[in-house]
Amino acid sequence: MATLNVLILVCLGYVVLLFGVAFAADRMAAAGRGAWLRSPLIYTLSLSIYCTAWTFYGAVGNAARSGLEFVTIYLGPTLVMLSWWWGLRKLVRVGRSQRVTSIADLISSRYGKSNTLAICVTILAVLGGTPYIALQLQSITLSFSIFAEADPSGLYREGASVFWVAAGLAVFAILFGTRNLDANERHHGVVTAIALESVVKLFALLAVGIFVVWGIAGGVGPMMDRIDASEIGQWNVDGGRWTTFIFLSAAAFICLPRMFQVMVVENADEGHLRTAAWAFPLYLLLMSLFVIPIAVVGLDLMPEGSNPDLFVLTVPLSQGNDWLAMFSFIGGFSSATSMVIVTAMALSTMVSNHLVMPIWLSTQEGSGSVSGDVRNVVLVARRVSIAVIMALGFFYYRLSGGGTALASIGLVAFAGIAQILPALVGGLFWRGATRTGALVGLTVGFLLWIYTLLLPGMGGALMPEAVLQNGLFGWSWLRPQALFGIDGMDPMVHTVMWSLTLNTFAFCTASLLSFPSPLERLQGAQFVNVYDHSVAARGWTGSVAQSEDLMIMTQRILGAGPAQEFFQAEAKAQGGRASLPEPTPGFLERLERELSGSVGAATAHAMIGQIVGGSSVSVEDLLAVADESAQLLEYSSQLEVKSAELSRTARQLREANTKLTQISEQKDSFLSQVSHELRTPMTSIRAFSEIMRDTDGLSTEEQTRYAAIIHDEALRLTRLLDDLLDLSVLESGRVNLNMGGDTLCSVLDRAVSSALAGSRPTLKVRRSRSSERIPLHTDLDRLGQVFINLISNAQKYCDADEPVLTISAHDVGGQVVIDFADNGSGIPPEAQSMVFEKFARVGVDKAGGAGLGLAICREIMQRLGGEISYLPGQGGAAFRVRLPLAYQQAAQ
Amino acid sequence: MSLGEDRQPKGARPSLFLERQSYRRRRLTDAARLLPILGAVLIALPLLWPSQSASGDGVPLSSAILYIFTCWALLIVISLIFGFAARRMAANDDSEPESDRWPR
16 A cells, blocks of 8 residues: 555655756757757647646546536637637747737737736736646645545645645746746746656556556446446536537637646747647547546445545555556646646746836836846746745635535636636737727626636635625625526526626727727737738837947846847847947847847836837827937938038139139249349340440430439339349248337328329328327338338229228227228229239239239238238228237237 | 649749649638637537436437547547648748738
């Protein structure tokens, strides 16, 4: 007889074996050798966590109570798998493309990454999962008690054993499920261990079945006779229950968090569905094949009143087949552990991603780059939530007293979790489904489930008998098990019918009446048209400065290595040499998906939103887009300004070029001009000197005249040479300034008188003496030279009938400005730039100087620290002389 | 079907074979979609059976088991055939990327 101690040892050994398998599988996957780990077979076997301890023990119990009804629980999933081309394929595709971590994540992601919705689904899943976990506890405890009854040592106490089973399973789930963070990363180890457990439980049940059919009943024929002769020997299934349960199990198969985990999250290849489409129904068929025979034989052999839920164990035990009973126990233990591990993994992911992380994030509000290690927070949150979920299951078990039949607890959980179905199916196939609709539908269904099924099922403590009998507030139409006065329905059928109908109705109505946010509509289109891969831009807008913050945050979530790898790959893909990629919308979207693999879509969205600022497609974003176009406009106007500047520069360059060409021409003509200027007086001098030499009998008068001409020409020559010398001295900068102090007025007086001396007094000079009383400290002779030049120029070139020269002086901003303006026709614009050049003469006809005067003036003024410039637009020729006052101040 | 048939030179109507294959594929997916409906009908059929009555002329449980499990096995076999056919089609025909874009 197997004692309790042996049993516990076997259990521990089995757990160690599972750990070994998981560890080895992880190692193989890490080494890249485990191709078979991703095979369709493993995928199919991992799906079989659908068959929990409830299936293992409860199916037989259910069959013993109501015949073939138990098979509905398997037929529903079979139908779902058969219709994989319709639904599951899309679900898996969406899950993979959106990097979904859980069913709550999927729903939240579909409805605009709404965390409220994720929280609702999480709470629903936890509440729905609690009875289910209690069920596993109950089945393990019951199976222990069977062995304990036969154990003579009698150390077994039920309460303590439930606690230890719960604690053990919690530790087991924590060790198994929370080793890596990325829930989206495939857990090869866990999946492989679950696949092994699937094989174990299948073989255990098959072994018991074969033992019963061939060992006890003596073959298929006698077995069939025995079935027909038994108390459940006739087809006796209520049509309502039959249909409802098939539908319910189909819905739960899709919506159960643990099924979603293995079916969608852990899916490595969409093609595996093709195999699972027939292999999983086959597994279910094999699992249910021997259920009726075991139930019938159990009913025959076991004493009246024994628990039919445990026939799988008690029948072999009663026949003295201890090893078979042990094997069967391991099968049941496998069913319970695998279910608990995956459920705990899935639920803890949901709780940490949708409850803990948002709260934690909001406490970190304001600082974009969150402080502390997010990885640790997430892992601790997951571990704690596993413990809490197991504790909830434990308390549910204690509250419900553990007396209810296994199957009914399972169905309660199914009905709860099936409330997600309308939102899920609507989200996948109907673009008009909105967040409000999903929220309202879920709430309605959830409340109805609690009111009509969960509370009545938990006994008088939570639901007073009066409410059960007379309805809430005494309103009879609110009786929990006969809503709207429709009495006499099976409670399960009643709940499922009302909750799902009203849930769907509320979902559709609210969806039709509400208006989705832009993000919702975008996600809706991506989900419903997932095969079109319509990955539209989400419109994240960021700046380079944020890349570093994003990097810091990503490192804290993904770990330093993977984060740096990801960022570097992105930077490379963008073609930049920088180590950080530009936060383009595409990059931000990929980063968000990457992060959502670890912390869920809503949290990832919120975290990136915290750093980047602008959420996705919102009015603000549209405004930002408008801003962008405004910026574009601004930019283009800047471009215009720049191009105008460029064309201005080009014009200046052209001018400079023209000037250079002109100067070069001038230089060329300089020599010829100089020689010409020199030759003209020289020719006269030579000619008159020859006349004086060769001609005899010149009168004294003639001699004097000729000598005067020669003298004049020599003087002119000297003046020219003086000017040239002067200019070259000034240009080379070797001039000595003879500084002196006087007023502007007296300098002008001298200049005017010397310039107009001996000439026809036709030029009128207009002056304002009062404004000329400005003391100067400069080279007075040189300054006078400039003034004389300007005045004599006016005298020479002014072509007005009554030439007038206006001389005005001002003190402008620390400078003395003296303007010389005449009333002639001025200098033509094309010549204006040339007047200060050497040998520049305006008009050939007005011969006079050598064209050096203004060039000398310009050089002098530069030496004196001022400038002389032509002043256009004054009616006639106008020159402006500027002289700094610094000299004047120095004089004082 | 000869090997050269789908490698005909240009202009020699190469489309007929591919069209046909793609047509077959579409019908195959149609079958895959109809399968769950067939399954639902088969499974719903027991609803019409007379329930256990006092006179005892109900359907014996062994017949019910036989019916249910036979239907079940039948569905599995059809699904299996479809799975292999779909895989062969997918392996044969890489040239048609629209394979999973069926009009809805």
